[in-house]
Amino acid sequence: MSSLEQRLQALGRELAFPPEPDLAVSPASRPFPWRWVALAAAVIALAAAFAVPSARTSILRFFHIEGATVERVETLPPAQERSNAGGLGRRVSVREAERFLGFRLLLPPLAAEPPAYLLDGVLATVILRVGGRPVLLSEYAARDFALLKKSVGEKTVVEPVRIAGEPGLWVEGPPHTLTYFSASGEFRQRTVKIHGNVLLWTHGPVTVRLEGRISKAQALHLARRIG
Amino acid sequence: MVVDRPLDEAELVERARRGDLEAWETLVRTYQGIAFRTAYLLAGNAADAEEAAQDGFVKAQRALGRFRRGAPLRPWLLRIVANEARNRRRSAGRREGLALRAAAQIRPGGAVPSPEAALVAREDQERLLAAVEQLPDGHRDAIACRYFLELSEEETAAALGVRRGTVKSRLARALAQLRESLEGEA
Numbered sequence: 001m002s003s004l005e006q007r008l009q010a011l012g013r014e015l016a017f018p019p020e021p022d023l024a025v026s027p028a029s030r031p032f033p034w035r036w037v038a039l040a041a042a043v044i045a046l047a048a049a050f051a052v053p054s055a056r057t058s059i060l061r062f063f064h065i066e067g068a069t070v071e072r073v074e075t076l077p078p079a080q081e082r083s084n085a086g087g088l089g090r091r092v093s094v095r096e097a098e099r100f101l102g103f104r105l106l107l108p109p110l111a112a113e114p115p116a117y118l119l120d121g122v123l124a125t126v127i128l129r130v131g132g133r134p135v136l137l138s139e140y141a142a143r144d145f146a147l148l149k150k151s152v153g154e155k156t157v158v159e160p161v162r163i164a165g166e167p168g169l170w171v172e173g174p175p176h177t178l179t180y181f182s183a184s185g186e187f188r189q190r191t192v193k194i195h196g197n198v199l200l201w202t203h204g205p206v207t208v209r210l211e212g213r214i215s216k217a218q219a220l221h222l223a224r225r226i227g
Numbered sequence: 228m229v230v231d232r233p234l235d236e237a238e239l240v241e242r243a244r245r246g247d248l249e250a251w252e253t254l255v256r257t258y259q260g261i262a263f264r265t266a267y268l269l270a271g272n273a274a275d276a277e278e279a280a281q282d283g284f285v286k287a288q289r290a291l292g293r294f295r296r297g298a299p300l301r302p303w304l305l306r307i308v309a310n311e312a313r314n315r316r317r318s319a320g321r322r323e324g325l326a327l328r329a330a331a332q333i334r335p336g337g338a339v340p341s342p343e344a345a346l347v348a349r350e351d352q353e354r355l356l357a358a359v360e361q362l363p364d365g366h367r368d369a370i371a372c373r374y375f376l377e378l379s380e381e382e383t384a385a386a387l388g389v390r391r392g393t394v395k396s397r398l399a400r401a402l403a404q405l406r407e408s409l410e411g412e413a
Binding site: 002005007008010012014015016018020023164221224225 | 246247248251255256259260262263264267273277280281282284285289325326327328351352355356359370374375376377402405406
């Protein structure tokens with residue numbers, strides 16, 4: 001090796017590289033958390049029990065991606081108990097959910113196929129785990145919902161993000177509400193209170209949503225593994 | 228007596244092919260350092276490098292079924308990650324310049340030079356780094372992979388997506404350019 005080549009090698013050892021990220025973090029690397037499934041389902045059912053019809057509030061600003069809108073409002077819709085204790089929907093296999101939805105579910109690499117929960121035949125949810133906490137991965141075709149609307153207060157952060165070049169929104173902060181309307185012809189509306197952070201983005205015709213007590217970095221990391 | 232021993236790479240790959248995520252994570256942790264540094268040198272910034280490495284490992288995991296049994300994993304992984312990194316640089320169109328570590332970061336075990344000698348050596352390295360950064364992209368990348376990262380010629384070829392002969396000729400031309408450039412300054 002020439003003297004110049006040796007100097008280049010020595011130079012390489014003196015270069016400042018950014019800190020090395022841990023790329024091996026996998027939400028599915030450990031046994032599937034069945035007890036968290038039950039707990040998460042119970043939390044969702046409870047949130048749905050307090051679900052309310054949408055309320056008229058002053059809209060300060062709104063953000064929109066295909067299939068979803070986030071509105072910043074002065075006051076969130078007041079909680080109101082409903083008899084309909086809808087949660088994630090009925091438990092089905094991933095294949096059955098895909099048959100109803102008409103598209104392949106976008107999932108991160110998983111050791112075993114998880115159960116899916118199908119709501120109104122148009123929204124599928126799978127429960128993942130990140131850092132020991134349950135995270136809901138929900139997907140639907142934008143055509144199946146006339147509108148998915150989130151209402152957030154002034155203290156909730158809403159940031160546009162991009163996932164693999166596609167537009168998305170990061171929603172972080174105090175509890176906010178989620179209202180959705182089915183586009184199946186029969187008017188149907190549900191509003192639930194969301195306590196975690198949410199990442200919403202589009203992947204072709206599919207709108208994908210991650211919800212849980214996760215950081216933005218964790219959500220973006222997981223989102224990049226999905227697809 | 229049963230003695231635990233670390234699994235070798237071929238065993239880990241075989242397990243990962245069968246869906247063993249722990250085996251895959253062990254492989255990722257083994258190679259994420261060199262993969263990330265390769266991506267950083269090719270993509271030109273930390274954010275794109277991290278994305279490229281993440282996406283590269285996910286694609287590699289999905290493609291494990293097509294990985295040739297018994298072949299070395301590292302060049303195969305580097306090819307996939309580097310391809311992601313080069314695509315990102317192409318779309319970003321520019322890269323951040325490389326920098327030396329802070330002078331205070333003495334390498335463990337290294338002899339401590341006199342302040343004057345250290346200053347001269349640092350200026351010398353900065354001049355060399357500036358000359359490398361002036362090279363055309365293909366030559367600069369070959370130098371970065373082969374010497375900065377100390378990849379083999381085969382791994383450099385895999386990372387750059389070119390043949391081994393192309394790596395040799397790029398390196399020869401790049402070294403000649405560097406000599407010329409450094410002599411011109413002296």
